Structure formats: structure tokens, C-alpha cells
Amino acid sequence: MENINLSLAQVHDLAVRVLTTNGMDADHAAAIARVITAGQRDECHSHGIYRLIVCVKSLREGKLNGHARPVTQDVSAAVVRVNADFGYSQLAFEMGLPLLVEKARQIGIAALAINDCFHFSALWPEVEAIASTGLAALAMTPSHSWVAPAGGTKPVFGTNPIAFAWPREGLEPFVFDFATSAIARGDIELHRRTDQAIPLGWAVDNFGRPTTDPVAALQGAMLTFGGHKGSALAAMVELIAGPLIGDLTSLESQKFDAGVGATPCHGELILAFNPAILGGARASTGAKHAESMFDAIVGQGARLPSQRRFDARVRSATRGVEVPAQLYNDIMALVKD
Template identity: 55%
Template structure:
């Protein structure tokens, strides 16, 4: 029995747009979301791929985001761009503000894009890789709802609070990492629950503060930070930089929309870009070439660069299409049929 469905990239794009536009998303928001989830699916990042369309529709249906909001772009300072997403998805805000971020970064050497009042659900690597595609170094971070217990604690207070980084390597795939400061992204636990599989030990605790491998108990309890107190400190830093510093809320002050209430799912995102050329002038290429020695040293030891498996998956998907669970395909198709 075949429990998966393989789609061409074009079919994945069409299905995503049908789900989003059929459930009230304006064309601009639908396009921005589609590009992000399909990019993640192509790279076999299943927890942030087409599966995330379910959450977008759920949030929209319950009044948790404005599916037609037009972001307000504010030229705050020579090296700072602010965007008020107006309770819309963060992805459209990023796409619309990216040209200003690039221009300011080339002029100042470093620039910050602060997106506030946004619904954010997506992986961060597509954003930082769009920055490194311009020859810039990119960083991004955002808080999430309180799913994670601080090191030594037993109750959710921190978010999964991811951080991403991308370093341009002309002629090669960029050096990119994107990871949650929790042991794993929450979507991975949700995928284990959908598949009826236990989670590894050390990912989460139940509502009583006891270790658990049951994904349902984990979702009702709290996730754990990676590296104990180190991950907890990084998560706190991200919450501060992408929260109070840019005039937005802390993660634990937000919560998801539900059938009973529209929730408060809106929060901030901080994106930082650096221009090697502005920092270094005519010597920029020499120092970028020097950086390659570090990457070569890692690989020569038999180690793997971050995102290497993702780039390999990208090539496979371009040739063979993307494969998703049949149950997910049926759920997404049902969302289009309901309209």
C-alpha cells in the first residue's frame, strides 16, 4: 500500500495556492507563503513544508491573521528598516522590504530589518539565503509561542526561538544554518504525533515535568532547550532582540488562534544583513576566499557542512518532484474541496 504521494514542483505550487486562495488569502500573501513552504518541501524540510499550510488555514479561519493586510514599510534610520505587518503573515513583509534592506546594507555595511505585529510560521533559511544570494551575509531570528521550558524549569515560558545564518559562497551553495533553540522544531513533534511514532528521549517533558517520549504528552507539556542552559540563554537573547528591542512582545505573551478565540499570534522578527564589500572595500574577495579555508577544513575532516543534506535534497526534488504523506495530501485536497 502506497502511503505517500509524489508531486511535481509545479503541482506543489498549484496545490499550495489553491489551499491558500481558496481559504481567503489574498494573492500576494498566498504567493509569499507558497514560495516559502514549497522551498522547504523541495529541501525535504517536512516540518516547514506543505504541512504548514494546515496551520495557516486554521489560523486564518479562526481570525488569527489578516489575509489581505498590506505591510507598512518605515524608513526608520540610515541602517534600520521597520515593517508593521498589520497582523498579516511575515513573509510578505520580508519580500516587500528586502530591496530596502539590501540597499541600506550596501550603504552602511550593516543593516537591520525589524518586522513587527506579524504572523510568523515559516523556516528562516529561505530568508537568509535570499540575503546571501545578493552577496551579503544574513542573520534572522524570531520568538514563538511559549512551548519550551527554561533550563531547570518545568513549564513553558520560552519559544522554540529559531536563529538562522547564511554566508555567501560565489559559485557554491551558501554556508547556511537554521535551527531552533529547543531540542527540535515543534513541527517535528507534531509530525511524530500524526504518524503515531514516539519522539526521542530528551526532546520534551509532560505537563507534570517528567520526561516523555509520547508526542501528545510532549505537546501538552513543554519542550526542552538544546544544550541545557546554553540553549536557554540563546533563546532568551532571541526573545529580547526580536521582541522588546524592536517594540514587540515576548513570546510567552502570544498564543495561537483556536476555534474559541482569535488568539494573539502576532510577534516580531529581526533580520540583520552585512556587506563584505562595504566592510572591506577592494579586499573583500580576498577575505571571502580566506573564509573558504575554514569550510574546506571542515569537509576535509569528513564532517558535513550545515544544510548540505538539504542542498542534496533540493537537487533530488528538482529531478523527481516532492513526496509527502498521502494523509497530508488528502487533508490539503479536502481544504480545496470545501470551498
């Protein structure tokens, strides 16, 4: 398939142009463009400019508030809350981040609860941003009810990602970010766009039968990874990133959507940990133990999670990124004069 080469600056500018010409305020568009550019840069194709399609749909359908004014609330010594005002989560996160970091540095652990937000992106941008300050981080969010529980065939859970970052002195952080479903929904969408079969184990059709057809998968139910283990983790994410922070489960997010097909609307929970306080006098020893573990992993030929992304990040900075021509044309068609 023919590709279009774009610089990272061109990706960012394209994202801003698409969003602002469809009625989104400039500060929101810039925050989202930063995340989309990061996804494309790291070759996370299902979280790059492809996501502009659902962003614009959400704007045009009137679900998303493109003029939202997030409000930050200092709840307690350890808790920050940001109401996203039914806008995307990116600007709300950026607004709540400084206070979250400040609290974690002061008392060792702090939580940021984002309510009433639409969320389309990966979670690693959030946890990486926190790790860059020297803190460890954990983030979770539900989505729409697309995923069946282990032993079932009807959607209950969202893809319900979990992301974690551990800061490393002078090195890229240790980061993982994965859906509790067998695969991200965006990957099934990309298979549909290119008319490619999906692997067995990703989804079932609407009759509960295993399928390799991405269209049937999107009409049926996705599956959790690891059977009952992934299913239990998905339920945990639903609870502590939904009801615990006074927000929606994936089932309720799906109801809120009312068949429009917009980005999921719900909450997000982000935790920050200060190794200096939690480790106390043993903090430096703990950091050495962590590095010994990482050395033991890579020393036998295994790779750390996100290493592929970091390698892609270096390539993209000098070579730009490759975007399928059809996807590029679809994105350009979203721009309003």
C-alpha cells in the first residue's frame, strides 16, 4: 500500500487543523495533537492520526464539548480531581498534573481522578509524563462495553487499559501499557480498514462463535487476554476507575453514547508514587535492585516493554512517519474550509 511520509511537525499541525476546523478550541486541539503525534511517532498506529476520525465524529455528533473548561479541585492532601466538562481527557490531565506531582512529592502517594471525560488515547503518555518527574505512576480507565467476560459471549467490560511507568536515572522509563482485552479495539478497526483477517482469540461474533472476520468481531464481542485473569483485571479497572471515583462503568458509557458511536465517556484514575519517600533510607538501594532486575531481563536477550516504541521514537525523529495514503486522504477529508 502506498504511504505518505510526514514529519512529526506535520502530524501535529494536521491534527490541530482537523480539530480546530471542526469546532474544537485551540488549547484542547493542541493537547490532543501532542498525544496523537506521540502515538504516530512511536509507531502505535491505532493511536496515531487514525484516532482523528472518531474525534471528529464525536464533535460532529454533539457528544463531545469542544469548548470544555476543565475545573481542578484540590480535594485532600493526596487527591486531585479534575472535571473535564465532557471534553477530551488530555487537557484535563495536563491541568491536574502539576498538583498531582506536588502532592506525591510531599506525602509519597497521590491520586488524580478525572471525571466526565472522553478518552481515546493510550495511557502511556500520562504515566511517562509522571515518570519524567522522577515518580512512578499507574493509570487506568474503562471505555465502552465491547468485551465479554471470561466464559461469556456478551459485552460487559471495556478494553480497560492499565499503564505503569517506573523512572530510571538517565534512561527511558520502564513502561507498559496494555488493554485487558486481547487486543486494542483500534487494531481490529485497522484490520477492517485494510480487509485483513484477525487472529482467533481476539473476538467472537454476535452468535458467540470465534471469528477471524474483523467486521463480525466489531458486531460481536471482544475477548479478554488470559481468560479469567484478564477478565478479573478488567473488572478491577471498571470498579476503581469508575464507581470508586464516582464515574461510569463501560456499560453505562455505552448507554450514554446512545448508539452514536462517539469516543467513550467515563472517568480516569491516575496514581503517582514517590520512591524517595516510600523507599526512605533504602530508596537508592531500591533503585539499584530495580536496575539489576532490568539487566537480568535484557541480559538474556529479552526486551523491556515499550522498547519497540522507544526505538521507533528515535527513527521517527529523523525520518518522519509513514501513513497509509488512504488513511491520509480520509483525514484530509475531515478538514473543513
